[in-house]
Amino acid sequence: xxxxxxxxxxxxxxxxxxxxxxxxxxxxxxxxxxxxxxxxxxxxxxxxxxxxxxxxxxxxxxxxxxxxxxxxxxxxxxxxxxxxxxxxxxxxxxxxxxxxxxxxxxxxxxxxxxxxxxxxxxxxxxxxxxxxxxxxxxxxxxxxxxxxxxxxxxxxxxxxxxxxxxxxxxxxxxxxxxxxxxxxxxxxxxxxxxxxxxxxxxxxxxxxxxxxxxxxxxxxxxxxxxxxxxxxxxxxxxxxxxxxxxxxxxxxxxxxxxxxxxxxxxxxxxxxxxxxxxxxxxxxxxxxxxxxxxxxxxxxxxxxxxxxxxxxxxxxxxxxxxxxxxxxxxxxxxxxxxxxxxxxxxxxxxxxxxxxxxxxxxxxxxxxxxxxxxxxxxxxxxxxxx
Amino acid sequence: xxxxxxxxxxxxxxxxxxxxxxxxxxxxxxxxxxxxxxxxxxxxxxxxxxxxxxxxxxxxxxxxxxxxxxxxxxxxxxxxxxxxxxxxxxxxxxxxxxxxxxxxxxxxxxxxxxxxxxxxxxxxxxxxxxxxxxxxxxxxxxxxxxxxxxxxxxxxxxxxxxxxxxxxxxxxxxxxxxx
Amino acid sequence: xxxxxxxxxxxxxxxxxxxxxxxxxxxxxxxxxxxxxxxxxxxxxxxxxxxxxxxxxxxxxxxxxxxxxxxxxxxxxxxxxxxxxxxxxxxxxxxxxxxxxxxxxxxxxxxxxxxxxxxxxxxxxxxxxxxxxxxxxxxxxxxxxxxxxxxxxxxxxxxxxxxxxxxxxxxxxxxxxxxxxxxxxxxxxxxxxxxxxxxxxxxxxxxxxxxxxxxxxxxxxxxxxxxxxxxxxxxxxxxxxxxxxxxxxxxxxxxxxxxxxxxxxxxxxxxxxxxxxxxxxxxxxxxxxxxxxxxxxxxxxxxxxxxxxxxxxxxxxxxxxxxxxxxxxxxxxxxxxxxxxxxxxxxxxxxxxxxxxxxxxxxxxxxxxxxxxxxxxxxxxxxxxxxx
Numbered sequence: 001x002x003x004x005x006x007x008x009x010x011x012x013x014x015x016x017x018x019x020x021x022x023x024x025x026x027x028x029x030x031x032x033x034x035x036x037x038x039x040x041x042x043x044x045x046x047x048x049x050x051x052x053x054x055x056x057x058x059x060x061x062x063x064x065x066x067x068x069x070x071x072x073x074x075x076x077x078x079x080x081x082x083x084x085x086x087x088x089x090x091x092x093x094x095x096x097x098x099x100x101x102x103x104x105x106x107x108x109x110x111x112x113x114x115x116x117x118x119x120x121x122x123x124x125x126x127x128x129x130x131x132x133x134x135x136x137x138x139x140x141x142x143x144x145x146x147x148x149x150x151x152x153x154x155x156x157x158x159x160x161x162x163x164x165x166x167x168x169x170x171x172x173x174x175x176x177x178x179x180x181x182x183x184x185x186x187x188x189x190x191x192x193x194x195x196x197x198x199x200x201x202x203x204x205x206x207x208x209x210x211x212x213x214x215x216x217x218x219x220x221x222x223x224x225x226x227x228x229x230x231x232x233x234x235x236x237x238x239x240x241x242x243x244x245x246x247x248x249x250x251x252x253x254x255x256x257x258x259x260x261x262x263x264x265x266x267x268x269x270x271x272x273x274x275x276x277x278x279x280x281x282x283x284x285x286x287x288x289x290x291x292x293x294x295x296x297x298x299x300x301x302x303x304x305x306x307x308x309x310x311x312x313x314x315x316x317x318x319x320x321x322x323x324x325x326x327x328x329x330x331x332x333x334x335x336x337x338x339x340x341x342x343x344x345x346x347x348x349x350x351x352x353x354x355x356x357x358x359x360x361x362x363x364x365x366x367x368x369x370x371x372x373x374x375x376x377x378x379x380x381x382x383x384x385x386x
Numbered sequence: 387x388x389x390x391x392x393x394x395x396x397x398x399x400x401x402x403x404x405x406x407x408x409x410x411x412x413x414x415x416x417x418x419x420x421x422x423x424x425x426x427x428x429x430x431x432x433x434x435x436x437x438x439x440x441x442x443x444x445x446x447x448x449x450x451x452x453x454x455x456x457x458x459x460x461x462x463x464x465x466x467x468x469x470x471x472x473x474x475x476x477x478x479x480x481x482x483x484x485x486x487x488x489x490x491x492x493x494x495x496x497x498x499x500x501x502x503x504x505x506x507x508x509x510x511x512x513x514x515x516x517x518x519x520x521x522x523x524x525x526x527x528x529x530x531x532x533x534x535x536x537x538x539x540x541x542x543x544x545x546x547x548x549x550x551x552x553x554x555x556x557x558x559x560x561x562x563x564x565x
Numbered sequence: 566x567x568x569x570x571x572x573x574x575x576x577x578x579x580x581x582x583x584x585x586x587x588x589x590x591x592x593x594x595x596x597x598x599x600x601x602x603x604x605x606x607x608x609x610x611x612x613x614x615x616x617x618x619x620x621x622x623x624x625x626x627x628x629x630x631x632x633x634x635x636x637x638x639x640x641x642x643x644x645x646x647x648x649x650x651x652x653x654x655x656x657x658x659x660x661x662x663x664x665x666x667x668x669x670x671x672x673x674x675x676x677x678x679x680x681x682x683x684x685x686x687x688x689x690x691x692x693x694x695x696x697x698x699x700x701x702x703x704x705x706x707x708x709x710x711x712x713x714x715x716x717x718x719x720x721x722x723x724x725x726x727x728x729x730x731x732x733x734x735x736x737x738x739x740x741x742x743x744x745x746x747x748x749x750x751x752x753x754x755x756x757x758x759x760x761x762x763x764x765x766x767x768x769x770x771x772x773x774x775x776x777x778x779x780x781x782x783x784x785x786x787x788x789x790x791x792x793x794x795x796x797x798x799x800x801x802x803x804x805x806x807x808x809x810x811x812x813x814x815x816x817x818x819x820x821x822x823x824x825x826x827x828x829x830x831x832x833x834x835x836x837x838x839x840x841x842x843x844x845x846x847x848x849x850x851x852x853x854x855x856x857x858x859x860x861x862x863x864x865x866x867x868x869x870x871x872x873x874x875x876x877x878x879x880x881x882x883x884x885x886x887x888x889x890x891x892x893x894x895x896x897x898x899x900x901x902x903x904x905x906x907x908x909x910x911x912x913x914x915x916x917x918x919x920x921x922x923x924x925x926x927x928x929x930x931x932x933x934x935x936x937x938x939x940x941x942x943x944x945x946x947x948x949x950x951x952x953x
Contacts, residue, residue, distance in 0.1 A: 002465050017470050029647075030626040033427035035619040035693040036649040039940035042808045043467035049826055052808040053655060056629050056645040065644070065659075071666035073567040074804075074834065090426040098423040098626035102682075103587070106421045243633050243643040256640070264642060268668075376630040378643070396922015397602065397915045398907075401745040402594040403579030403586060403779070406681070416585060421624060429697055439698070459815070461699055467810055487720075487818065489712030491765035495704035497688050503766070506709050508814045517817045520699055529766075534720045553702045 001083055001215045002044040008217035009046070013229050014077065016046030020219070021075030023047035025054050026062040026082040026337045030095050033088060045081050045217070057241070058082070058370045059216065059341030060380035064239035066220045076225045083215035084335035092211065096143045099375055105248060109141050144208065146374050148200030150253045151289045155202065157254075157303070158296070162202055164307030165288040166193035169206050171316060172285060172324050176331025178357035181342075183212050183333045193288075207288040212333020216341040234351045237365075237385045238271070240264025244377030251377050255290075258297035258369060261381040265367075266299075269383040275300050279363040280350050281321065282343035284371040284379065285328040291315075294369055295323065298381070322360045325350065340370030340380060347384050434464040437476065443550040445542050449479045449514045457515040479513040481540035482561060486510045486519060490529045503529055509538060509558055525557035537561040569788035570664045571798035572950065574603030575911035580747045580779035580899030583681035588623055589635030591780035592677045595904075596637050599673070599782035604794055610784075611669035613638040615645040616656025616676040618902035618939075621690035623679045636675035636782075649694075649939030650850070651806070652676065653905035654946035658804045660785050661948075665801075670787045677780040678901035687776040694941060696811070708773070712765040714818040714942060715855045719767065721819040722870030724858075726767060730758035731876050733771055733854040733896050739883060740893025742923030745907065747777055747899035758854075774852045777899035781907030783914070799917045802932065802949040803835030809943045818942060824863025827945040828936070832865075835949040837932065840865045844949075845930035846887065846916065848909045850938040851894040860936055861889060863945065888926050891916065909935035913950040 009016050016023075025041045034040060038054040041047065055061050059082035066078040089095060100106045154160060167190055176185035188206070196205040226233040242260035244251055262274070271277050283298070285291035292306035300321060301309060309315055315323040326332055326346035335342055347366035349355050364386055371379040410416050431439065434450065438461055441448035450462035454469045458477055465472050488507030494500050505524035510517060524532060525541065538558040548554040576598025578584070578591050586594065592615075600606070615636050620628045629645025636643070648655040653676060660674035680687040691707040718724070733753075740749035753771075761771040791798045807827035809816060816822075828840070837843040849860035858872035866887065867875055875881050881889035892898060892912040895905055913933035915921045936947045 006470075015470070017468070028627055029620045030425070033425075033429065033693070033697075035621045035690050036647075036940055038648050038808070039694060039943055040696075040811050042943075043463070043811050044465065046467075046470045047808060048467040048810050049807060049823060051806045051827075051830065053659075053806065054647050056627070056647050061644055065662075068662045068666035068668055071567075071668065072662050085430075088427050088429050090428055091424045094424040095626055098421075098425070098624075099628075099630065100625075101631060102421055102624060103419050107419060241642050241644065242640065243630070243638055245634050245639045246631050247634065260640065261642075372627070372630065376627060378630060378633075396742075396925065397575070397920040398577045398598060398744060398911075400598075401577065401579040402598070403581065403584045403591065403745075405579065405581045406583040406585045408583070423624070423626075431698060435698055461812065461814075463812075467812075486814075487713040487717035489709050489716060489765045489768070490763075491706065491709055491712065492762075493706050493708060493764050495692075495706050497686065497706060497708075506703075506705065506765075507713060518815050520814045521703065521705065523703065534717070551702050552699050 001081060004215035005045045005079065005081055005217040008079070008219050012219040012231070014219065016079065020046065020077045020079045021051065022069050022078045023050060023052040024062045024065055024078065024080045026057055026059045027054055028056050028337060030098060031336055032085065045079065058337050058339060058372055058380055060239065060344065060368060060370050060382050061241055063218060063236060063344060063382050064241060064380060067236055067239055070220060070222050077219060077221040079217060079219050081215065081217045082338040082341045084338045085213055086211040086336055087213050093142045094140065096374055097140060100143065143374050144203065145200045147287045148203045151202050151287065153253050154289050154293050158307070159304045160292055160307035163190055163194065164310050165207060165292065166190045167310045168285065168288045168291045169193045169330055171310070172328040172330040175317065175325055175358060176327025179326050179332060182327045182331050184210055184331055185327065203287060209286045209329035209334040212335050214335050214338060216338050216345055218341060218344065234348045235385050236382060238265040238269030238383040239381065240268065241378070241380035246377065248375060255293050255297035257377050257379040258294050258381065261379055262298045265381040265383050271383065274298065278365050278367050280325060280347065280360045280366045281323050282326060282328065282346050283323060283369045284339060285324055285330050286334050286371065286373060288330065290371065291323065291328065298369060317358055317360055325355065325358045325360055340368060343368035343370060344382055351384055351386050432464065434462045438462050439550040442552065442554040443548045445545065447479045447481050447511060449477045451475050451477055458513060458518070460511050460514045460518050461520055479511050483509040483511040483519055483538060485532070485534055485536045485538060486517065487534060488524065488532055505529065505532055522555060523557040526559040568665050568667055570661050570785050570801045571788060571791045572801070572914045573605065573784040573786050573794050574599045575783045575914050576602065577745050577781045577907035577911055578779050580745045580777045580901055582775060582777060584778040588632050588677050588679045591679065591778065592632050592635030592675050595780035595782040596673060596675050599784050603784040605671065605784060607637050610637055610641065610671050610673045612642045612663050612672050614656055614660045614663065614672060614674045615643065616647065616652040616674065616903045616906065617645065618647065618649060618652055618678060619690055621693065622683045622687055624682050632677055637673055648944050648946065650902055651937045651939035651944040651946040652903040653909050654935055654937035654948050655806060656903065657783055657906060657910045657948060658806060658946055660783065661801050661804055664785050664787050670790050672785045673782065674785065675780065675782045676903040676906040678904045679778050680776040680901060681778045706765065708765045708768055710941065711853050712768045715767050715853065717818045718855060718859055724870065724873050727755055727759060728873035728877055729855045729858060730755045732857050732873065733758050735876055735882065736851060736890050736894040736896040739891055739924065740897025743893050743898050745779070746893055746897055747775060749893060749897050768853065772854045774895035774900035777901040779899060779901035779904040779907065781904045781911055783906065783911055799914050799950055799952055802951040803831040804948050805830030806946040811941070813941045813943070820869055821859055821863040821945065823943060824860055824936065824938065824945040825865060827947045828864045831947040831949050835951065837949065841867065844932050844934050846891060846926055846933050847889050848892060848894070848912055848935040849889065850909065850936055851890055851896050852900055854896060857890060857894065860938060864934060864936055864947070883924070884927055891924050891926055905937065909937055910948060917950055917952045
């Protein structure tokens with residue numbers, strides 16, 4: 001956290017001990033292994049004896065909170081931090097399962113005796129761990145089965161094919177080669193993805209973004225302060241977030257949260273035709289089909305269209321709607337609550353023109369979207385512009 | 387859900403909620419569900435703490451110096467939270483200090499009642515800045531003797547039993563004259 | 566574009582060691598009460614904020630997600646904030662910035678806690694607040710931490726235990742007028758407290774507030790639309806929050822400097838220049854009786870070391886010059902961590918609106934201050950409400 005925040009403060013040209021009014025961290029206790037994670041935050045982000053708080057949400061929730069805090073005119077500069085130290089979690093699957101409803105959903109998940117695949121720090125592309133399926137009654141089911149359910153629903157209702165989802169994986173893992181922060185770059189093709197084993201049918205091994213550690217810090221300020229610091233800023237023009245019902249049994253599984261969050265963000269940013277006005281987007285792709293589902297929910301494609309866009313190369317960096325040029329979570333890694341900030345970082349980098357080999361040409365506006373992961377139906381959207 | 391039956395003057399007008407006693411659960415008057423999460427972590431210790439723990443294994447208490455704030459910090463960290471800069475050189479500190487505060491506890495760590503109290507507190511380590519130290523047990527003193535400001539010294543585990551943990555110190559004992 | 570924020574209504578559930586209702590149901594009961602008092606429907610709420618403390622109590626990871634339907638958050642912008650024990654005042658502060666920034670016109674804040682779910686005792690969840698390298702291997706009990714701070718406070722200022730015990734008596738008696746109260750006792754005396762079992766000296770059993778289940782809620786609206794709902798609005802005058810270092814052993818615990826800094830931030834915003842004169846009553850956080858004194862000093866309402874004397878002289882009684890914890894506080898009503906918003910913020914609103922019934926402070930209170938505290942002797946959140 002210290003490293004990431006230091007980088008951000010130097011980039012902004014400020015001293016956190018003097019210039020930053022408020023600090024926000026985006027964290028959940030169980031990701032860290034502490035009750036009251038808030039305690040362990042202030043020192044390393046420069047927040048000692050300053051206003052500092054924890055928002056239990058993705059990094060984009062933190063950006064929205066910072067926006068609101070600055071708009072109250074009480075603060076000029078706010079810092080937002082999010083991180084993932086998922087390598088510390090030895091039982092990642094069980095912790096995600098712990099988010100299920102204790103009365104209706106946990107009891108059908110069964111007891112567990114062995115740690116689960118998916119998040120083990122020794123995981124590598126060349127040496128996949130064997131699947132511990134829900135076929136053995138003594139096993140707890142891995143919560144990612146929900147992704148299987150949702151992908152099944154998505155493929156059926158939109159007519160998207162598994163191959164189209166696979167092309168998303170291929171694109172993102174290739175894009176990751178040009179991203180120095182990415183950890184899971186890989187040169188594969190659709191056939192490799194299709195051949196990888198089914199873990200939660202139809203979700204296959206390569207459809208899942210592997211976990212990664214990292215920390216990201218953003219510094220936001222009002223316009224005047226930015227100009228006084230001599231910075232040509234990228235603007236957070238709008239944000240939105242929304243939560244669907246937590247009940248799995250009554251949820252629509254159509255990423256309604258993304259639709260509504262986008263509506264709120266577009267309204268704030270004054271965007272009326274997103275497909276025309278957005279030049280680059282970073283959407284949550286923790287599972288390959290999610291990228292397509294989110295593109296449609298954001299109003300950038302009709303249901304079923306996103307799959308064709310992926311197949312035709314429209315989502316490539318040089319395509320019509322460059323999507324996840326950073327490599328997304330599939331290429332960079334799933335950084336838990338820092339996912340939103342990883343996406344926002346990419347959009348800001350693109351808008352600044354600093355994206356090197358993965359630079360999308362002529363960008364004026366970008367969008368970052370994140371989801372809070374299984375089993376939630378919550379997500380946030382942020383729109384950036386020059 | 388049963389609402390409270392009495393209505394009070396003023397707000398809140400009622401206090402909705404159904405009180406449940408432990409006996410209601412034991413006597414199965416209500417149904418409940420049970421879950422034990424498998425929650426295991428292996429935290430990485432970081433640079434500064436690794437050195438500190440190595441020091442403990444060698445029977446030393448280490449501190450670190452921040453040049454800008456001119457303070458000696460223990461337990462040590464890689465950066466100074468006051469000036470937000472990286473910390474500088476390592477310093478070996480004596481294993482003595484004074485009691486900053488303490489408590490006489492008749493509860494053990496699991497909140498069970500015990501006869502012989504546990505003495506626990508915070509020790510300001512000599513050589514470090516004021517109010518810099520850590521929490522530990524006290525031993526070889528009675529609950530009537532212990533007081534804030536008392537000089538104490540660490541009692542270490544034998545070298546072969548030390549693991550590089552805060553428990554390499556068994557407790558702090560009073561520094562009686564002549565030691 | 567800073568907008569004034571008014572409180573329209575508040576609600577609270579019963580507080581008990583264990584309630585039958587689930588966290589969602591408790592959130593619903595409190596939210597419904599607040600919305601009824603405010604006279605608003607779910608559609609009129611723009612955004613929802615949830616405040617709730619460690620997930621380990623309810624036994625659900627990301628419990629903010631699980632609770633959102635009870636808190637009217639479904640299909641709405643909903644966020645959960647969490648600052649340890651400070652959440653009780655921090656969640657309403659978060660609600661405040663939703664409206665003050667102009668992003669929302671109407672915001673609902675709900676705080677919920679279900680400590681009873683944690684087996685065998687909620688204390689076990691507190692084992693994980695300690696630093697895993699320096700503190701946890703020593704197997705500390707949470708009460709030790711408070712005992713150490715209490716000892717330091719009493720020693721530095723030379724305060725007698727009975728002066729502190731009097732605070733517990735005041736609050737437990739004050740709570741008799743509160744329908745949600747868990748430990749109200751009209752007959753408790755200082756001797757009862759001094760004779761209660763010693764847990765970790767100097768902390769005794771009756772010095773401590775109990776763990777509880779409960780929920781509370783509050784509805785905010787922007788000044789722009791308040792005319793639709795009420796003629797006599799109660800406004801948020803100021804907010805402040807501050808956090809001290811994780812390394813609690815590197816601080817002198819006798820004075821909570823983080824409370825003073827949070828209070829200064831709040832008072833500056835509220836235009837309070839002379840706290841002892843400008844503030845009519847206060848609800849500082851009182852999970853332990855000495856904490857009320859500690860925080861009263863932190864809120865700059867008296868000189869350091871003097872707070873217990875104020876209670877001795879009757880200044881802090883409901884009919885005194887500076888009523889402190891007229892609700893009965895945590896010691897009297899209960900301590901469901903985040904849901905203590907019921908005593909610390911909802912109470913301010915009810916007192917200022919003249920709706921506190923048996924607990925009403927006489928006279929014409931115009932400014933009230935609420936404070937919560939959290940983490941390892943670290944976090945302070947302060948809010949000031951004013952009438953008109």
